[in-house]
Amino acid sequence: MKEQDEPYKLFQSWFLEAKNSEEKEPTAMSLATVDDIGQPSVRMVLLKGVDLGGFVFYTNLGSPKVQDIEKNPRVALCLHWKSLDKQIRIAGQSVPVSPEEADAYFVSRPLQSQIGAWASRQSEAMPHRLELEKRVAQFGLKFLGKDVPRPAFWSGFRVVPKRIEFWHQKPYRLHDRFRFDLDDQGNWQKTWLYP
Template sequence: MSESGLTSGDFTEENEPFALFGSWLREAEKSELNDPTAVALATVDDHGMPNVRMVLLKGFDEHGFVFYTNFESQKGREVLGQKKAAMCFHWKSLRRQVRLRGEVEVVSDAEADAYYASRARGSRIGAWASKQSRPLEGRFALEKAVAEYTAKYAIGEIPRPPYWSGFRIKPISIEFWHDRQFRLHDRVEFRRAVADGPWEKVRMYP
């Protein structure tokens, strides 16, 4: 029996996707060896070409799923350009997958400041030192930049860079998938026409 009170065969009785996701994430935090919040983030560039990479989920609630990045990075530019993105979680230990997609909004300055302040000091320095996704002439250049910002912010708080913040994906669909024998998987999609609208639940063929 899972924490949600649902067995692996009847999770589809859940009618609220965020509660179900929270239950699955808590179980993944107990069973995944590394980074249960790791998620593949898919974006599209100005030419319509897709991109995907792993990021870490830093928060979620009924408003959406939050991650943070350098807005001048490739993914930052692509999200800002299209204002749409998708995510895919895969928890191998649980044989489960969650996919979601939707429009994207920038988190508030207060949210970004709070999360940035919670990061390790070295990570905050790194946010200043790294020109993310741009050509690097050599490792020494990065190490030099880290040293310079470490000296600059040797005392006191390290401010959040103006180009570093977070995105919130406001899903219009969330699909839950659970591996079953003979590839007859359980697959349920929650969908809605607009973010913050009512959910429709549809059971899908595997």
């Protein structure tokens, strides 16, 4: 099958292009979740893995985004690469990554980011910036000279896609746009869309 007809292959090809051309953060993507009263929230996260299972990001498990996901695992992602004039939208279900997968990613992070994961109570009210710095120093001392273990409250999710849409800017707003939907047999069905 041609790359144009296989969403994962096409994703990888655009992603590689973006890594080579985007000035900063080609892995940045927006993640939309919905809370229990239907209020959507959107924020940026980093895409840390792509495979045939889906699209992986990591975060603090006590954060509002995870509270949303625990109640409603349906999420959406959007990547936009200015240098390429390309956008990819993904909709699917969030599934926690295994502890082993999260551990493997956590050990690959810089030491200061590992300490930062311990120190941050993500999205909780903070009385003063000094509190954060105090916690960073405390955890830095606690793990001095040791391997920093992954906090139990920090892990990742794989967004398993049901729909992936590709958008490529063209002159006069006559953009290329096509969507892949996963059918009941597990095959991707491609539909061209008006821009």
